[in-house]
Amino acid sequence: MLFNSLIFVVFFAAVLAAYWSMGSWPARKNLLLIASYIFYGAWNPPFALLLFATTALDFYLGARIAAAEAPAARKAWMLTSVTVNLSVLGFFKYGNFLLENFQALLGRAGVVYQPPHLDVFLPIGISFYVFHSLSYTLDIYRRVCEPTKSLRDFTLAVSFFPQLVAGPIVRAADFLPQLAAAPTPRPGRFGWGLMLMTLGLFEKVVLADTLVSGAADAVFGYGGPIQALDAWTGVLAFAAQIFFDFAGYSTCAIGAALCLGFNLKDNFRFPYAAVGFSDFWRRWHISLSTFLRDFLYIPLGGNRSGPARAAVNLMIVMFIGGLWHGAAWTFVVWGLIHGALLIVERILKALAGDATWTETFAVKLLLGLGTFAAVCFAWVFFRATDFATATRLTRAMAGVLPGGEAILGTREILQVGGVTAGLLLAHWTLRETSFEAVVERLPRWLIVGGWTLMLCAIILTQGSGNAFIYFQF
Secondary structure, eight states, rough: OOOSSSHHHHHHHHHHHHHHHHHOHHHHHHHHHHHHHHHTTOOOOOHHHHHHHHHHHHHHHHHHHHHSHHHHHHHHHHHHHHHHHHHHHHHHHHHHHHHHHHHHHHHHTOOOOOOOOOOOOOTHHHHHHHHHHHHHHHHHTSSSSOOOSSSSHHHHHOOGGGGGOOOOOOOOOHHHGGGSSSOOOOOOHHHHHHHHHHHHIIIIIIIIIIIHHHHHHHHHHHOOOOOOOHHHHHHHHHHHHHHHHHHHHHHHHHHHHHHTTOOOOOSOOGGGGGHHHHHHHSSHHHHHHHHHHIIITTTTTTTTTTHHHHHHHHHHHHHHHHHHOOOSSSHHHHHHHHHHHHHHHHHHHHHTEEEEEEHHHHHHHHHHHHHHHHHHHHHHHHOOHHHHHHHHHHHHTTTOTTTTTSSOOHHHHHHHHHHHHHHHHHHHHTTTSHHHHHHSSSSSHHHHHHHHHHHHHHHHHHOOOOOGGGGGO
């Protein structure tokens, strides 16, 4: 069930009407739980059982962690949760990937091995809901939150349908307190939620799917050499597409949750106006970057053991972050590129020290554009299906690929250029504020006009019905 589908509009309207018409808070939570499992089961009903099984196990293990008094016992229960969750994720998402690489490794040693192909269907959103559930046991182990006594509440926290299949990654410690008492209906919050859902759909249907996806698909799907202008246009198109697609989903999720009375944290904060790569990861996919920081980087030692160890920790975290996105070495390379860029940034910051010239707007703008260019370079490995495609594109972008062909028309190039310019302008204008703060300062007629234009654009374009990119992760 896609946010950009008519069936979801009907589903969400029915859930909203039933939810706010009920007087009993337990009954409303039951409704949300049933609706969440219907939402998830609409793709593949049997996998709803897997979702519940992993949730119920972590509910039990969370209680055992809290009840254990000996540190060794607490750690053992926590490691059980980590092992089971990552094993489930590893089997469904990385089973064939591991077998293929094991076969290649044996082949290099002269051993012929034909592994069985695991005909396993990847459960949609498994990377997200495994982290939703795992955050609960890890936070209990860290004594950040207490275990809930309600299996229903925890199951709802993991499966809450707005954020279930593509995030944001919502930690149980943030969501469970909101289930303690019924939210009171507030017209302003409900209207703001609907506006965010409209904005998210506009980003997905109009900007991502209609204006830039065609150029990205053409460039990344072309098998021959292409000209530098076309290569850069395709990469810029994908940079815009993945932002509008993923940020659009997160915005829809946050808006839908608000309509139901719940608050989800922002997942994006104008990342293409980032000045440096650490700033980029404070603004891009915030729920994942903070998850990896709190549950991997800091436990590994963070930057407490000196710069050399911090660099190793960064590379480990970004390796895992790349692999989390997909079972392919191209994703790993994407993560390692970001890890290397983060390390280089730390070295340059140490060399610059407290130099005041680094804080001038001109320098920040130059560094920001350099950050954006490097992020776009890394996106090549994220989007390319193999290293041959990535190598061909990066060479074309550098202008060293002879005999390149022009595969994009003038209209497509101007269209992608216009969207990219508008995206960068918006991010740089808003980088020190928030979308909410800007809307609060606007006159009502302008808000209504903009909202109407977005709705009209969504209806007129209708979209292609494409799934959100992060559904595959």
